[in-house]
Amino acid sequence: MSAPALSSSPVEGFTSTRFAQHLSHRAYLPAWWLEAKKAAWNQFNALPLPSRTDENWRFSDLKGLDLSGFTVPEDHSRQIPNVSSFPEAAEIVFSNRQVVARSHVSADLAAKGVIFAPLDEALRQHGDLVRTYFQKHPANLGSEKFVALNTALTVAGGFLYVPADVEVALPFVIQHTLTGHNVSVFPHTIVVLGPRAKATLVEFFVSGGSSSDAGRSLANAAPTERQFVSGVNDLHAAEGAQLTYVGAQRWSRETLAIQVNSIAAERDARVLSLNLHLGGRQARHESHSRLLGPGADGDSEFDQRPLQTHVSPRTTSNLPYKNALLDTAKTIFSGLIIVEPDAQKTDAYQKNRNLMLSDTAEAHSLPGLEIQANDVKCSHGSTSARIDGEQEFYLKARGINPTEARRLLVSAFFEEVLNKLENEDLHAALTGLIAAQFKK
Amino acid sequence: MPSLEIRDLFVALAATPDKPIVKGLNLTIRTGEVHAIMGPNGTGKSTLSKAIAGHPDYVITSGDVILDGKSILEMEPDERARAGLFLAFQYPSEIPGVSIANFVRAAVQARLAEGEELDATAYYKRLYAKMDLLKIDRKFTSRSVNEGFSGGEKKRCEILQMAMLEPTFSLMDETDSGLDIDALRIVAEGVNLMRGDKLGVLLITHYQRLLDYIVPDFVHVMYDGRIVKSGDKSLALELEAKGYDWVKQELAASSAAVANA
Ligand SMILES: Nc1ncnc2c1ncn2[C@@H]1O[C@H](COP(=O)(O)OP(=O)(O)O)[C@@H](O)[C@H]1O
Ligand SMILES: [Mg+2]
Numbered sequence: 001m002s003a004p005a006l007s008s009s010p011v012e013g014f015t016s017t018r019f020a021q022h023l024s025h026r027a028y029l030p031a032w033w034l035e036a037k038k039a040a041w042n043q044f045n046a047l048p049l050p051s052r053t054d055e056n057w058r059f060s061d062l063k064g065l066d067l068s069g070f071t072v073p074e075d076h077s078r079q080i081p082n083v084s085s086f087p088e089a090a091e092i093v094f095s096n097r098q099v100v101a102r103s104h105v106s107a108d109l110a111a112k113g114v115i116f117a118p119l120d121e122a123l124r125q126h127g128d129l130v131r132t133y134f135q136k137h138p139a140n141l142g143s144e145k146f147v148a149l150n151t152a153l154t155v156a157g158g159f160l161y162v163p164a165d166v167e168v169a170l171p172f173v174i175q176h177t178l179t180g181h182n183v184s185v186f187p188h189t190i191v192v193l194g195p196r197a198k199a200t201l202v203e204f205f206v207s208g209g210s211s212s213d214a215g216r217s218l219a220n221a222a223p224t225e226r227q228f229v230s231g232v233n234d235l236h237a238a239e240g241a242q243l244t245y246v247g248a249q250r251w252s253r254e255t256l257a258i259q260v261n262s263i264a265a266e267r268d269a270r271v272l273s274l275n276l277h278l279g280g281r282q283a284r285h286e287s288h289s290r291l292l293g294p295g296a297d298g299d300s301e302f303d304q305r306p307l308q309t310h311v312s313p314r315t316t317s318n319l320p321y322k323n324a325l326l327d328t329a330k331t332i333f334s335g336l337i338i339v340e341p342d343a344q345k346t347d348a349y350q351k352n353r354n355l356m357l358s359d360t361a362e363a364h365s366l367p368g369l370e371i372q373a374n375d376v377k378c379s380h381g382s383t384s385a386r387i388d389g390e391q392e393f394y395l396k397a398r399g400i401n402p403t404e405a406r407r408l409l410v411s412a413f414f415e416e417v418l419n420k421l422e423n424e425d426l427h428a429a430l431t432g433l434i435a436a437q438f439k440k
Numbered sequence: 441m442p443s444l445e446i447r448d449l450f451v452a453l454a455a456t457p458d459k460p461i462v463k464g465l466n467l468t469i470r471t472g473e474v475h476a477i478m479g480p481n482g483t484g485k486s487t488l489s490k491a492i493a494g495h496p497d498y499v500i501t502s503g504d505v506i507l508d509g510k511s512i513l514e515m516e517p518d519e520r521a522r523a524g525l526f527l528a529f530q531y532p533s534e535i536p537g538v539s540i541a542n543f544v545r546a547a548v549q550a551r552l553a554e555g556e557e558l559d560a561t562a563y564y565k566r567l568y569a570k571m572d573l574l575k576i577d578r579k580f581t582s583r584s585v586n587e588g589f590s591g592g593e594k595k596r597c598e599i600l601q602m603a604m605l606e607p608t609f610s611l612m613d614e615t616d617s618g619l620d621i622d623a624l625r626i627v628a629e630g631v632n633l634m635r636g637d638k639l640g641v642l643l644i645t646h647y648q649r650l651l652d653y654i655v656p657d658f659v660h661v662m663y664d665g666r667i668v669k670s671g672d673k674s675l676a677l678e679l680e681a682k683g684y685d686w687v688k689q690e691l692a693a694s695s696a697a698v699a700n701a
Binding site: 395399404405408412413414416 | 496521
């Protein structure tokens, strides 16, 4: 195989020299992986940044996509607070690009063939398995350039594999903590559930603030460091599998975060994907759900850029996307339901609800339908509302202070989707994360 | 003895401050007393009670409301509540996604000193005891506040909150409306159990019926934004027998007398 030459990058922090160094440090990884990284690097450099005329980026703040100044942080480990305090199957904690804490799956689960490992380790020990699922169904919703950068530079990421008929009740947890000014990170997580397997993966994405306030409680932190994250997920649920994926981000107020998820559900699989966006300066979330087998059922929440493609007959999807917008937050919802000609009896529903918590928050909604089959039910709708004044007064009239009243009402707004989580500890942890947004 | 004094109160909608709805109302309630305000629909009873509670739709254009010697007009609604005021709403809000248990808990917690933790076991014990008393199914604790409740369930839930929060003064706005006779008895029993020298009640009602169950110490007739007649419980019976037209005619006669004087 001839190695393609590396093209040079116009972005100062992401130079070919830096990339070459990144590769040389990972010479121990499989050749296919290193080749994929090189190809992705060249693709990243070849693709233009999104432009005004790009329909996928309508309403987006394109100036906010300026990558100048960002650098790939040197590997270093540090003490960082752990976000999850609920019972887990196993956990991997990243500080920037480094694993700083880790618990392993029980001997019992390991004996059943469950794999939960940082991506690097999975590539070394289960390279072929990773290769089968890595970007098997890429999402093409506008962020290809950022996905390419992710593939080129990803280090922090996890691989979860649950074989056929294995059910794991406790959630697996991956925590990404980004610390420092102008740092960037590229998480890539792959989840594979075999037929009839059942598992939950929770990914926390948080900014840890500057190095001077190490150890400070995350719940009260409001870091302001400029940071850049480009994350990618590949989620696969085989026939009859039940996958719950939760992504919860509390990035700093100056973080540019782009997350691109690809979800594939085979026949009779159920995927619940729940994404909580609580921070960031500009957070873009693309999600492409593919309902591959008849009867597959996809539930995906909070996503900003969903694309539901119905390929097979008799599939159902119901996607209530909910956002609560604080300060000058901005959300762009651009959903697309595509019903392919063979996908008769599709039942697809998209709903975008925004809760506006300030006068300066902005919500844009552009749901779309593209139907090529004739026997289908599809609908979409969008609403933006402020906090209900009567409800707020009712709470205050009971002596509840305004901050707490708002917290209760925002939690209530999210409860409609959070209550789909079976695990009560996880439910409580996420409610707590939302509550932390309202601490003064 | 604590008191709630309403002094020459004028209330208007915030949107139309020059069109008063409550027009110079005077009333003093002391703890231990139950006052009833009766009046026809649209006379400003709900406006009065919501303005006292601090509802942002209304402005108090003149006059004052004094709780224990201190004006509450500069206080936020939540501060007024923590100072001992309670409003049992005529139309309680539905709050999907907030359970009764969490809602009442937040209200109880709000009354604790900074840093003081709520004793969850004691809280639930007390909550269940009050629910049993008001014949509210314990399963309601996990239901969303008022969502899908019948009229009677909503009103019982208001009384439950009042029982848990133990206000000094409670303004009860048409707590009897929409109740069948059994629910009315349960609600009245709940209120009567709370009666005593630690609580003052302003009972707003359209009908005399409630006053058979919660017997008031004073009855006031409200008409066109002010109190036009006060008496003891026999006034309620007289009003029931003669109807609101009687008040209207008396009023017209006396103002004619004033005009002729
Ligand atoms: N929020 C409001 N918006 C518009 N009009 C109102 C509002 N509140 C009260 N009013 C008007 O003020 C008058 C008194 O209403 P209200 O206080 O509800 O009377 P009551 O409780 O005695 O039946 C009515 O004419 C009513 O339409
Ligand atoms: Mg009324």
